[in-house]
Amino acid sequence: MMWPSSTASKVLTLLLLVTFIYCIYMDTFLFLRIQNYRLDIFGNVPENGSESSTFKSILKDTDYEDVLWVPCSINPLCHPTVKALMIDHINHYIYGPFCSIVDIALGISERWLFLTPNMISFFHVFVALIGAKLLTCQSLTARRFAVVLFQIRMFLDDLDGHVARERKHIKGERTEVGTAGFWIDGICDLLGVIAMMIGIFVFLKNNPPRRGYRDTPVSTLPYHQLKEINTSEDLEKDHTAEIGISYKTKVTFQRIIQVLGLFSGQMLLSSLAWNRYIDIYQELLENNAEYDLIRRETMFRSGLFFFATSLWRIVNPHSYLHLLSLAVFCDKTWPFLKVVHYSGYVCLVIAVGTSEYLVDTIQSFVLNGADSL
Template sequence: MMWPSSQASKILTFLLFLIVIYCVNMDTFLFLRIQNYKIDTFETRENSTLQESSTHTVDTLQNYEDATWVPCSINPLCHPTVKGLMVDHINHYIYGPFSAIVDVSVQLSEKMLFITPNMISVFHVFIAILGAKLLTCPNLVARRIAVVLFQIRMFLDDLDGHVARERKHIKGERSEVGSLGYWVDGICDLLGVVSMMVGIGLYLRNNPPRRGYKGIPVSTLPYHQLKEINSTEDIEKNSTAEIGISYKTKVTFQRIIQVIGLFSGQMVISSLAWNRYIDIYQELLENCTECDVYKRMSSFKSGTFFSATLMWRIVNPHSYLHLLSLAVFCDKTWGFLKSVHYFGYLVLVVAVGLSEYYVECVRAYILGSIENL
């Protein structure tokens, strides 16, 4: 280990506590910022049929840039967008501002034009491959270094998007669906995730977790069960006359592949759903310039919409990777995978069901079918 396990546990617990408190506070500040200040998306006047009330509502709101002491170049609250509201907490509140600080420090987007966002995307794939190699090591120190490398990969994934937006003078997080950068970024993300899952799979194959049958009296163990265990799995046997038999059996590689496959399936579904709702909400709230700006703005500012996006900040694929990285760092990889490989699907079904219902409500409200949302 890098340090004594007890000390590592205390430090890690303290850091996690600080991160949770920080993210909760930032969520609170983000909600208050959306409620009380202008949103860039709704300051345009392209709709000639705006109601007087909607114009009045937009014009009387204060600019957030005039109220905050944190420069908007590094402030993740300045330019809230649909995608910004759905990006996971670590990327939005930690890696996002850090990317901006790095960019400002080295002037990556202004002067280092030979470094393109796509080059950064491809580079973090190589970091992921190196991290995957370290994940296969039996040494916990090596696997913890791998976790650090994968977090660097996720930071670079945020940095390439930041550089792309700065060079195009785009404020806030946005998905440019169909662009070359969109596909390069998506493919590189996929390769990074696949590398991580392959590394974990190879580690578990070479160091299979064990499951035990403890304290089973010899007289109560069925013969067919004893024969099946002895014939299919490696057994460590300890026996005493009073206690009976204690079996510790290695989990089969087939079972390992099954669990990893089910977890990977959750990530695929989460990614598809997450991107789907970003696209839908962007079209309805940000790109639908012929729609009434007041309805778009009131939908964006509603507490229900904030809750709907908060749900996807928690269950999006990046959050899955952060939790998996934490499990690897704590040497609890198998326990984490096994605990969520079925339960996670239930969470996704609930998230998708609620989102589909809410999307229809937003669409009906903005397109005029209902009066209030």
């Protein structure tokens, strides 16, 4: 281990608590920013006087930059877009600003013109391959270092998009569906995820979790307690315990394939659905200038839209990868996979159902002129 398990647990618990509070804080201020300040994706209100005054009243005249103390160059709240509302918290609120800071400090977008976004994408695949190899190691220290490498990979995944947008002078997060960069970035992301899953599969295959009976004295408990041995940490604790373990069976190879297969399928479906709804929302609310401007902005500011997109912050594939990385770091990979390989589908169905309802609502409101949300 890199440090004693008790110290690691305390540090991780504190770090998770701080991160959780920070993300809730940023989500709150993102919602307030959308409600109270001009949205640059919609531009200025047309001066033709044809819009309803009821809808006009919701459009804001104040620029968010006028009230900032953190400059827009590193502020993730400055340019809210459809995709920005659907990106996971870690990438949006931590890696996004860090990419801006690194870019400003090194001048990657302006001076390193030989370094293309696609080159960054190819490099993070290489990082993922090294991380995958380390994930197969029995040493927890090596696997923890692998987690660090995979987090670097995810940071580089953010960086390639940031550099591409800066060189095209695009403000805010956007998906340019169908472009070469879109496909290269997607394929490189897929290769990185596959590498991680293969590394975890090899580790579990070589070190399958064990299931056994804990032999408890009758004077202590009236029966034998069934326990599953999930991690090397559990094994160490049980060897030093006064009561013993009578090991029965290992988790079967077929069971490992089943759990990993269901989790991987969940990741794939989440990625497809996430990209689908980003594309649909962008077309309805951002890209098509023929649709009513004020109705589009009204919908973008609605609490329903913010809630529906917030669900995708939790169930998008990047969130799954962050949680899986945390599980590997804590040596709880198998317990995590067991918990989410079915329950995650329930969360995904809820997000998809909510999004389908929202798509119908947006189409009725923006395209067909319905008078209520």
